[in-house]
Amino acid sequence: MSTEARHNGIPATLADGILENTGVPVAKCYQCGKCSAGCPLAADMDYPPSLILRMLQTGDAGLEEKVLRSYTIWVCLTCETCIARCPMEIEIPKMMDYLRQESLRRGTTNPRARDIIRFHRSFLDSIKFTGRLYEMGLVVDYKARSLHLLQDVHLAPKMYLKGHLHILPELIKGLPLMRRIFSKTSRRGGEAAG
Amino acid sequence: MKLGFYPGCSLEGSAREYAESVIAVAGEAGVDLEQVPDWNCCGATAAHNMNRNLSLALPARILAKAEAAGMKEIVVPCAACYNRLSVTRHELLENESLRREISATIEYDLRCDAEILNVLQMLDRHVMPAIGDKIRVPFARRVACYYGCLLVRPHKILKFDRLEDPQSMDAIIRKIGGDPLDWAFKTECCGAGLSVSATPLVGKLSGRILDDASIRGAEAVIVACPMCHSNLDMRRPHCDKAMKKHYTMPVLYITQAIGLALGIDPKTLGLHRHMVPVKFEKHPADAASARPAPPDAVKEV
């Protein structure tokens, strides 16, 4: 896929966008299926990794939309088993990161992935405001977002007793810089927390 | 000897016992761990899932803080943090324009010259040589050394141990008198960051790991990552549910196992903080003689 395949400055296909932004060549995949064979969550995905690659290879807008609306891209754990064994050394995890961010940008996230995204947002918010992960705050924030109010409540007292939970957040000194980092990186097309 | 130390958020909270045992064991070897000043969260899975630049900038600030403090080796016990810091360092070293861009974002001109050590590398390089004659209570247990994904992958960047079937933790266990078993799930994923947001999947993935270890007669699973620990320990009920079995094997950090062998008080090592009680069904001597052990750690539910 070359840069000629652009339309009004925008990559013509999702595969072109992946190549341009991450350097991952979707066209290299010869569909051996080794990634899907080794993926610990392939059975829980709507499309196993090699199928995602195949869909992207077609350049078909309908299939690309399906990819961006898939549960796969959110349930992918980035465990890197696929790339460890891929004969063509296609960096699928890098591609997945791009697909997630593209899915967020286009607002086409999979409904089943809502909790995962909410958790990520709560996580990033937590570090944006305190510099470090404030686990209690993260859990409370996530519950508020996801409305899973009762999830894991039985764990909290146990965790507290065992010294796992701080009640108050720890704030780092460099918070103003942290805020600047968040705002600078979100300006560059990434998803800002919150 | 002084080494830089990046504990990461988990080691301050849900994995306090990991930090406690790392510091205790390093102390025995005369290694002083000095925290990276005013460190921040590495961004973990959330950052690289949601925002690539943020996922590089957050670890970059940590590296900057360590560099500014003149640290040459930074010990990063959390496998996830180790992975994020190593990958960021690699990407910035490979790509000069990216390094400049991220340096601008974090307002510090990064050199990326500090070496990042995971816990096994620290133990191998700085701790094990110093404690050879200090083993008081050999850790004579048949254990499954579980490495997880983040310690060994991506292999091309981390260049740590073997791609499949790594051996470095097994070697350490042998040195403290333990019996690491040959098993199949050393580097399978535990579910990592989906612990809260997709718990049933974590139950399945971690359950498979526990199952393979227990079938082969492991008395304990040894880990080097707080996420692996919480999924195998705190999420044990979900594992049991997914596999329709009840596993009683405790999950220990490698530093806790070494601490026990050095005769350090279990409380100092934070063993009481685990959800699955650290109890062994057999006396160490029996365990060592009775191999291959029957899968008695498993009871059908």
Place this chain on the structure above:
Amino acid sequence: MSRIGVFICHCGENIGATVDCERVARACAGIPGVVHSVDYKYMCSDPGQNMIKDAIRDHNLTGVVVGACSPRMHEPTFRRACEEAGLNPFLCEMANIREHCSWVHEKSEVTTEKAIDLVRVIVEKVRRNKPLFPIKVPVTKTALVLGGGIAGIQAALDIANAGHKVIMVERSPSIGGHMSQLSETFPTLDCSQCILTPRMVEVARHPNITLHTYSEIESLDGFIGNFKVKIRKKARSVDEKLCTGCGLCTQKCPTKKIPSEFDAGLGMRSAIYVPFPQAVPNKPVIDRLHCTFFLKGKCRLCEKVCPTQAIRFDQEDTIVEADIGAVVLATGFDIKHADFFPEYGYGAYKDVIDGLQFERLASASGPTLGEIRRPSDGRKPETVVFIACAGSRDPAKGIEYCSKICCMYTAKHAMLYRHKVHGGKAYIFYMDIRAGGKMYEEFVRRAIEEDGVRYVRGRVSRVYEREGKLIVQGADTLLGAQPVEIEADMVVLATAAVANDGAEELAQKMHVSYDAYKFFAEAHPKLKPVETNTAGIFLAGACQAPKDIPESVAQASGAAAKVSALFSQDELTREPVIAVVNRCAPPLYSTCVGCFLCQAACPYQAIEKEEIRARDGNLIKTVAKVNPGLCQGCGTCVAVCRTKAIDLQGFSNEQVFAEVMALLNRSEANAGI
């Protein structure tokens, strides 16, 4: 005074459309010494050639310059035309105004001027050309065949049957190669040994073939028709003349637990051994790395039981030298082993085996007498998984090519397994089925349709052992890349076919080129598939690229035909473009000072020493002399000679300087035209 004719070719549009050929011809007519200059549409055509011939006669030409295409194309054509007109062919040269000018430039004034320059340069050279005469060299009608596998055997038999002598050199103790290890062969399922062993015996008995087994090449020097080879015959520790091959020694040898190379490590052999019962020659070898006597200085049991006293513990390697005229390289291939695959257990699982090991299991002469049994516990495997493309087509593992033979032998393996283990389940994980060959596709269909082999399209991510079973994690890409997990008893990896160990060193010894994977390189992928870049050295079989038996045999016969054609002549004609030591200086002996820097620099060992003596027999001095048979005309000696005593015929220093000067004086010359 030279009388040179210049002939400018339009090559149709090729030159004519870009270069003003008429102007070139006109301009060249003005060069001093040029007496005739014309242009024509196609100089290489018959009328074109006749123009040259006529001009030579009519104008009494002493030299011819054809401004046309590359000399690689038509130099022989024009030189022959000159010869026919009575002019020494080496007085004819070409100026390349096509590849060097019209093809690489736009049509313009300067393009035409460049063409004029190119012709003028050659005119200056031709002015200084001297008549040369081709060199005749004799041909030694003995071929060296390196490698005693099926390709080497075929090539040797074909050459020997054509009436020429053959020396066959094989590295291992017996000829037969990989084919002797195979059970049955696709697509006909005939027994490999049954069809191979008659050929092996024929090699041993053939009056024209001299066989050196357990031998390697030490060095090869010389050139086509006149090579010299040194063969190292490794110490067998057995006197081959006395040994009758009775086998008593191998039976009595106390060291019996050495993994057998022939059985791919699945069977055991003794320290003194014959690789397999049908070995040729049927004479044992002592493996000195394992023999108790060589390790501990005691034992000598074989010596005691040998009825003919043929054991020779003190035997040493010997070097055999021979003159040969041509070489056939047929050194074959190797395969990767299970330890190459981290994801399939680093070779730690005994029941994960490679294709050659399965051949030994399926072979009636193998360690299980042809029964399929697991190496770990000897049980019959109820489920066997075959993994195709293990390492092949895998850039991450450094092997990008298709190994070509695996699709077919894997189908055969699964078929044999289904024949031998009734009710057994055979799965083949594959990416593509490449069955291009006579009766090949039909063979694969038979495996699927008649023998019930289950093909699953997908690659296996991982194999691990659990409770005596091998868990195979694959995917079925035809079912949407659904994960497939199979509990197998045995896994057979169709591992990549790779170049032999030592292929690189051998290629360097033989002066042949090789590719990135260390397979020997053919001279042209389509039109010279059995030749190498070195004249007189030919290729046969899988040392060039992975090949199956029919292809190896076909290529071997091809190489043999090339050798036979070469041996059909008594003499070879070579171009006289060779170095000569200048002997013209008075008093009739060389200007050479005898420093012999040239001798050290010559890559072809073509520089000899010559003693120059006075009439009374007193030595005046020792000088360099070029052996015209060995010299390849590379010019290295000319460059290193401090006294400028050596020159290259046809490319003398004088000529080259004249060419350069013609270019440097361009402005003056062009101004004069």
